[in-house]
Amino acid sequence: MTAETVTDPFEEYRPFLTGVAYRMLGRVADAEDVVQEAWLRWSSAGREDVREPRAFLVRVTTRLAIDRLRHLRSRRERYVGPWLPEPVVTEFGPAVPDSAERAVLSDSVSLAVLVVLETLSPLERAVFVLREAFGFPYAEIGAVLGRSEAAVRQLAGRAKRHVEERKPRYDVDPAARRDITERFLAAAAGGDLEQLLALLAPDVRLVGDSGGKVKAPRRIIETADKVGRFLLAVMNDQPSGMEVRILELNGGPALVFSVGGVVDTVLQAEVGDGAIRCVYVVRNPDKLAGVSAG
Structure with a gap:
């Protein structure tokens, strides 16, 4: 044989x-x-x-x-x-x-x-x-x-x-989820807190994973106001040359942030009832090697 x-x-x-x-x-x-x-x-x-x-x-x-x-x-x-x-x-x-x-x-x-x-x-x-x-x-x-x-x-x-x-109990149309993700990106990139808050559920949570290797919140952030203000502060602190694109990851649209061809952050929103219920932020470099920068 x-x-x-x-x-x-x-x-x-x-x-x-x-x-x-x-x-x-x-x-x-x-x-x-x-x-x-x-x-x-x-x-x-x-x-x-x-x-x-x-x-x-x-x-x-x-x-x-x-x-x-x-x-x-x-x-x-x-x-x-x-x-x-x-x-x-x-x-x-x-x-x-x-x-x-x-x-x-x-x-x-x-x-x-x-x-x-x-x-x-x-x-x-x-x-x-x-x-x-x-x-x-x-x-x-x-x-x-x-x-x-x-x-x-x-x-x-x-x-x-x-x-x-x-697990979340929301049945979300893929097109609607992508639309909310795009609007989320536009609001965050444009520094529009009012529009951002309109997309976030009142009890929204933000979970960040850095593994202690880069900057990311080490505790879960809760409520729309705290999550919205945190995201705007992060967007305002981005290095020059940061590029963002939408890519399907784990069965849904995600925002992929990269600098110089290297993926820096993956952000994905869990959507339900027309609002963002949870934001996942992955920054641990060990977990980003398999995601293409573009």
Whole structure:
């Protein structure tokens, strides 16, 4: 059997495996490390023992992601300031033509949902990702995790209730969300506090992630007035040559700020009922390498 024969099935499933690992871990580098380890195990496995490559690879990737997540938990407890997932460009392509399926994938990778998934146990998170994001049958998830179907159903129910209780409950048209994002940018860039406040919900929150490596609020900022004034102060303090563009990240429009071709900040607004409910600001340089400046 040639190396090409061994590799091809893995390469076919690599994007899918990376998608599973990213939703489990919230960081591209960690997801890629897990998928690479899965490849090593795939390449060293006896071919006669791997009758279903997809099932084998999903099982290996998921279990590795669970182990990695348990290790990361202690590290994230020492993280400086709020922790946010790493932004990723979302281009589902022609393989996902159905708008309903695209909506499910977009929701499962949104910053708001990924933040909630951080509060699940590693096992609950694995079950939720495989079931809700990718539609795996309970029995198949049980085979992946080495659990009975009944146990998986119990985990799935608990995880889903937990997420539904905590995730935003707004059904926002993508075009409307982009329109509000564009108006938000115009108001902030123009220093128009009145227009900015008109876009912010009274109880809006701003969550900044810098990892202690650059300037960003280390506590969550709350209320429209405080968030609006903070954003205007930040916009007025931008270095010369700062460029801003809108890019789809994590299933929705985001503002990407860059200087000299290097991404400096990613800002994304969570929209609901015609207003901005939460603003996510990612500035940790380690989390911006995968976002193109233009």
